[in-house]
Amino acid sequence: MPELNQDFKLDILKEVGNIGAGNATTSLSQLLNYQRVDMYVPEVDLCPLDEIPDLLGGAEKPVQGVFIKAPGDISFYTVFLMGEESAQSLVTNLTGREHSLDGEMGRSVLLEVGNIVTAAYLNALSYMTDLTFLPEPPQLAVDMAGAILGTVLAEANVAEDYILVLKTAFSTDSGDIDGNFLIIPDIDALDTVVKLLIDGVAK
């Protein structure tokens, strides 16, 4: 296998993201009482560690983060992050009512959305590579973007300098909602996944 260039790898991972987004759309639409909802992945990037908080609007900005550990053939750690405004409109759109984000309903909606987005991506990846992932129950935290990010990195126990960031956008009848889906693998794992994906295509 020749050395693959970075852009090509990212294109492949973005494609997985788009296929995953297709899966997520179905589940989200069910959650929304079959209201129309589309999810897509406009951008995928490998970001240097110290630039990620800026991507999220600054390290001190309060965000909602849903963290999932997915051990398996290759261990993945994912975190789905939304700003307060996006999270609020997502909860309102999904439930048809205003719910406080720190109340039980608000929290469970965010957990469920994080779950759906993560499962959709991992399912797509699993389908295309035959790798098995076993996601654990999601965990929600509301705090400074930097604090959540640092915690997730330390929990993942990786010392990598780059993180895979998939920007996610949901469009619903009642408006558009932005989020960020971060995957923290070790870089070797990412290479393994990309190679499996290419072999799959070549078959």
Place this chain on the structure above:
Amino acid sequence: MNTQSIRVKIADYAALKEEGMLITVGLGSCVGVALYDSSAKVAGLAHILLSDSSLFKNQSNPGKFADTALPLLLEDMARFGARPNRIKAKIAGGSQLFSFENKTLSVGEKNIASVRSVLAGLRVPITSEDVGGSVGRTMKVMAADGTVLVSTVGNGEREL
């Protein structure tokens, strides 16, 4: 007024003399270590991500780990005239934002323990701390007098 303010990012460290402020934003399970030599008026601040570099093969950034970042920060401070035997530490962070059912120490607790033992090894006493819990923190150190301020989301600053 030209007061210098240096932002210490995640897995980074910096030192400053006499004037200005060091700030690190968003400490979750990470630990912020503020060092100060009051005679030389030299301040240092590190944002520690992980406890122990020997557990990882990728060690390209020594600023990530307690055992590698703190000795380097002391060296930087020494270049500004600080002396290790006069330096005192204040630490903040090491919280647990996600409520996992932990059988072992949380990563925050591991980071705190590691920072304590590395500082002890360097003979730097900890004079004050705000660690643990389940909230993220922001930490500031003033170079003029070593004042350390800690704040959390929705709460104001308080002196450490």
